[in-house]
Amino acid sequence: MTLVGLLFFSAQGLRSQDAKASFTLTLSAKTYEFRAGSAVKIEIVQKNTSKSAIDCSFQGFAGVNYLYHYDVRDEDGKLAEKVVRPHMELEPNYHHECDLSPGESSSQSIALDMVYKLDQPGKYTVQVFRFDPDLTDAQGNPVKVLSNTITITG
Numbered sequence: 001m002t003l004v005g006l007l008f009f010s011a012q013g014l015r016s017q018d019a020k021a022s023f024t025l026t027l028s029a030k031t032y033e034f035r036a037g038s039a040v041k042i043e044i045v046q047k048n049t050s051k052s053a054i055d056c057s058f059q060g061f062a063g064v065n066y067l068y069h070y071d072v073r074d075e076d077g078k079l080a081e082k083v084v085r086p087h088m089e090l091e092p093n094y095h096h097e098c099d100l101s102p103g104e105s106s107s108q109s110i111a112l113d114m115v116y117k118l119d120q121p122g123k124y125t126v127q128v129f130r131f132d133p134d135l136t137d138a139q140g141n142p143v144k145v146l147s148n149t150i151t152i153t154g
Helices: 001-019
Strands: 023-028 042-049 057-061 070-076 092-097 104-113 123-136 142-145 150-153
Touching: 023 070, 092 104, 142 150
Parallel strands: none
Antiparallel strands: 023 042, 042 104, 057 092, 070 123, 123 142, 123 150
């Protein structure tokens, strides 16, 4: 009985890992060079690769969608310092529902400098991810869908 249970959970884990995410994320920037301390905008394109509608909602403020998770690292691979504004907890948190039909894409411009301090000169690598609620891992958690990685220079 234990062997059967173990094989079932192993098969479940493999099926989740082998399953294809319902969307892709593509990251770009209009300019890959910026002046340290200035506004830094990135573009995230979410494309529906499934055969049914998917969620592309926005939840955030000041050009930042907090449904995306941002990973920004300096040239040494250290996580860049996050921005802390006074009373961030009081900032409005707008929510806009969005659905993408199969094959459709949604593009969002994100103010990366509102999330991370990019006031030091140097190269930064940027990657984002969003959870796919339609795809779960062996523990039943939504799977992260990663974007490509870009390098920006300040």
